[in-house]
Structure formats: structure tokens, C-alpha cells
Amino acid sequence: MQELRLEDEGSFYNYLRMEPNIFDELLQRPKDHQLIQNAEEVCHQDLVDGTINLPDPDPLPNDDCDTPYFILWNDAFALRTYMMKPYSLRGLTKQHRIYNYRISRGRRVVENTFCILAQRFQVLLTTMQQYPKVVQDVLEACICLHNLMRDRYPALQNDALDNEDDDHNLLSGEWRETANMHEIE
Numbered sequence: 001m002q003e004l005r006l007e008d009e010g011s012f013y014n015y016l017r018m019e020p021n022i023f024d025e026l027l028q029r030p031k032d033h034q035l036i037q038n039a040e041e042v043c044h045q046d047l048v049d050g051t052i053n054l055p056d057p058d059p060l061p062n063d064d065c066d067t068p069y070f071i072l073w074n075d076a077f078a079l080r081t082y083m084m085k086p087y088s089l090r091g092l093t094k095q096h097r098i099y100n101y102r103i104s105r106g107r108r109v110v111e112n113t114f115c116i117l118a119q120r121f122q123v124l125l126t127t128m129q130q131y132p133k134v135v136q137d138v139l140e141a142c143i144c145l146h147n148l149m150r151d152r153y154p155a156l157q158n159d160a161l162d163n164e165d166d167d168h169n170l171l172s173g174e175w176r177e178t179a180n181m182h183e184i185e
Contacts, residue, residue, distance in 0.1 A: 054082065072107050120146055 057066035073085040086100040118124040121142040128135045165171055 072103060072110065074107075117142060117146055120149070 054069045057068040059065055060067050068082070070082055070084050073083045075086055075088070079085060084103055086103050087096045092100070114124075123138060124142060128138065130138070
């Protein structure tokens with residue numbers, strides 16, 4: 001997995017575009033509901049003292065001006081230099097509404113990314129009771145498999161996949177309707 005982290009952005013790096021030490025650090029973070037309870041103290045302190053290791057600023061494509069990395073946050077937390085959050089909803093100018101839309105869109109992209117990954121690999125929908133290294137290996141394997149599926153089967157959509165109902169009965173995906181396979185009798 002180590003060689004997939006930074007080598008080839010076009011292939012199997014789509015969901016893992018970060019330095020290995022940052023990825024390792026994020027895996028050590030508590031679950032979302034716990035993080036929200038103490039995020040102001042934990043994240044702020046880690047960012048202030050540099051232990052979270054945010055990457056150094058880099059230029060955006062087609063630009064030579066360095067742009068810092070930041071965290072998209074919600075309105076519940078105080079504004080910081082490393083954080084982008086929406087403006088309050090009162091008296092917004094057109095530019096502020098556009099900014100809020102872009103922040104909302106960025107957060108939605110991140111949420112959709114995790115939802116797609118969790119939909120395909122349902123082990124990510126539960127709390128894993130393994131050592132952090134095992135969780136890291138499982139997550140990296142899911143990322144690699146997801147990217148392989150995207151690369152080799154670009155038309156594959158979530159609706160095409162098999163699912164289970166609440167009673168664990170198989171709900172056939174669309175792929176079964178179009179596959180050139182016969183049921184084993």
C-alpha cells in the first residue's frame with residue numbers, strides 16, 4: 001500500500017491524496033460524534049503545534065501563487081486561519097452567497113466520497129474493533145479496490161451492485177439483468 005500513496009495520481013491514488021503521515025494521523029482520530037464533541041480542543045491544538053502535519057502551501061493548477069491547505073468546517077466552530085466555514089445567513093452579499101455555496105459543495109463532495117466508499121465496502125459502516133494498523137490496511141484495501149473498479153468498470157454505478165435488505169436477503173443489482181451469465185442449477 002505504501003507505494004500507492006504518492007506515486008501515480010492518475011491510477012489508484014484517487015481517494016488517498018495525502019502524505020502517509022497525515023493519513024496515519026487521521027486514522028488515529030476518534031469517531032465523528034466524538035470528534036465533534038472535542039474538535040475545537042483536539043484539532044486546534046494539533047494544528048497550532050504542528051502535530052497534524054498539514055502539507056506546506058502549494059500552487060493551484062495554472063497558478064504560481066502558493067495556496068495553503070485548509071479544513072472545511074461548519075458554522076458551529078470559531079473561525080481559524082486553517083479553517084473555512086460559511087458566513088452567517090443574515091444579510092449576505094452575492095459574493096458571500098457564492099462563497100457559502102462553494103463551501104457547501106466542497107463539504108458535499110467529501111461526504112459523498114465517504115458514502116460511496118462505504119456503500120461499496122460495508123465494513124466501513126460499522127465501528128471496527130481492530131488495531132489501528134489493521135483498520136488502516138482495511139481502508140487502504142477498500143480504496144485500492146474501489147479505484148480498480150472505477151478504472152476497469154467506469155460504467156459501474158451503485159445501483160448496479162447487489163445489496164441486502166434488513167433481513168439480509170439479496171437484492172439483485174442491475175448487473176444481474178444485463179450480465180451474460182446463467183444461474184447455476
